[in-house]
Amino acid sequence: MRFNPEWRTQYQSKLTTADHAVDDIKRGQRVFIGSGAAEPQALVAALAARGDYLADNQLIHIRSLGVAPYTESKFSEKFRYNTFFIGDNVRGAVSEGRADYTPIFLSEVPHLFRQGKAPIDVALIQITPPDEHGFCSYGVSVDIVKAATESAKLVVAEINPRMPRTLGDSFIHIDRIDQLIENETPIFEFPVVPADDVARRIGRHIAELVEDGSTIQMGIGTIPDSVLHELHGHKDLGVHTEMVSDGIIQLIEKGVVNGSRKSLHRGKVVTSFALGTQQLYDFLDDNPLFEFYPNEYSNDPFVISRNKRMVAVNAALEIDLTGQVCSDSLGTYFYSGIGGQVDFIRGAARSEGGKPVIAMPSTAIVDGQRVSRITSMLKQGAGVVTSRGDVHYVVTEFGAVDLHGKSIRERALGLIHIAHPDFREELMEAARQRHFVYSDQVVVPGAGMEELEELETDFIAENGVDVHFRPIEPTDEPLIQDLFYRCSEQTIYLRFFSYLKAMPHSRAQHLVAVDYDNSLALVGTVQEGQREVIIAVGRYSRDPATNYAECAFLVRDDWQDKGVGRYLIERLMEVARGSGIVGFTADVLIQNTRMLHVFHLCAPGPVQSRIEEGSYHLTFSLYEPEEEAETPKGT
Incomplete structure (x- = not known):
């Protein structure tokens, strides 16, 4: 040339x-x-x-x-x-x-x-x-x-x-x-809008999906900016996106984004355009860290997929219970456009370890009234940008759900779980009427859901495996059934006091639909390949009359004697104390020596026990003896 x-x-x-x-x-x-x-x-x-x-x-x-x-x-x-x-x-x-x-x-x-x-x-x-x-x-x-x-x-x-x-x-x-x-004139600026609480919570949920060493794509707006803010504790992130905004500056300056583990364009931020303030434009000027490419390259799904652990975050206006995502219209009213959403959703889906994410607030204000963005069906005339087959993760301020490879029933339950609590009963009724879920499917409780994300912790078991503990979710029904069928008959007998042969939907759904006002259920999960499995579950239920809570737990056979049960009880006790519960009770079969040992090990003080029809009825305070005198005994 x-x-x-x-x-x-x-x-x-x-x-x-x-x-x-x-x-x-x-x-x-x-x-x-x-x-x-x-x-x-x-x-x-x-x-x-x-x-x-x-x-x-x-x-x-x-x-x-x-x-x-x-x-x-x-x-x-x-x-x-x-x-x-x-x-x-x-x-x-x-x-x-x-x-x-x-x-x-x-x-x-x-x-x-x-x-x-x-x-x-x-x-x-x-x-x-x-x-x-x-x-x-x-x-x-x-x-x-x-x-x-x-x-x-x-x-x-x-x-x-x-x-x-x-x-x-x-x-x-x-x-x-x-x-x-x-013509010397200022470049158009796109001001940074301060994030509200909803955007910040969505940002936290998305950040939890991002592993160290991932490559990320973000759009523009308060939610992407909130995600970038929540990534400050991550390491070695890369960027391959169609646009960059001001939020990326601090991540680069703090070394969070360095591109050192990118599998394509290592050490470079790949983008096609920038929208932001003058601070961003000054940062981009003659900066060799950034490489701008035309959209036939930056947005090519096959190019995007060459980035390992590609996390693509895109916004939506509405999503129905089957997973159809509307992003460019409000009914028949064209609002935005397709843009690069499908390019990056499909590129991230093809990426090794990739995660395509659709993010949106659970509600919107229309004509002065709050409406749910998660709907039983899209509005008439709404356009499907991301199809049922393309959708993977969906995130609202109430959590994240992975729809990929899930049935319509599982999708409906998952989306209702992250819908605003005010609309969950209405959505569940619509799902029942359309036969998306069982006709007896219970309504997902909404009380206390905002605080549940704070209960998530990680524990390194004695076999060196990281076990993630979190509150149980309605979408865990098949995982609870899987746990049941992977436990021995003896383990099931010791937990349920009978040789249960089956865990049908009618029983399992009540184990995962928890009223978090007076009850709590935590599950311990591990990754088996690309699949999350439950290896332990513990729960308590408060008696308001005494302010004591009945407690029980179950650990899969191959995970027993690895410290999982003890950690689970200690977490339940910690949360219970924060909820004002003064003590635990438990009914344990005489031959269940492991469970008896765990309760005696975890109790801060003496454990009172009496034998009732072949089992011990245990009672113990959640406080040290010197603390007990200062602890309220009832509500």
């Missing part, structure tokens, strides 16, 4: 004014306008001013942060705006039919230009001043701008010295530009 060494002379010969630059745009031509924060502001203003001399010009764009004057009704006969993503400033025009929306995966947009399916006559772009070799950087928006520019018959560039010079596949030579204007 050869370029004219006399590019400086070329530069001067191509230099003109914004008004003269748009004079060459003819009626009926298709005009591409640079994206996002890199929208060429002077050229757009000049184009709008020339509107009286144009007709039937299609303006092609991905997202505008400007005022978009060409969408005003007075230009309806002059310009027809066509966007691949609907922003605030064009949403009204699209809904009123004065502008078009083209739904398409972002990775495929460049091919539309290059193959001529969406031909570009003129490209209006904003770039940096040329370097000593005559190369200009596309700056904060490479995305689809590069493909549109390379496909256009006429390229008009707005040179802005305030545009940060970004690296990667981010350059165009003066040779490739037909006309130039100079």
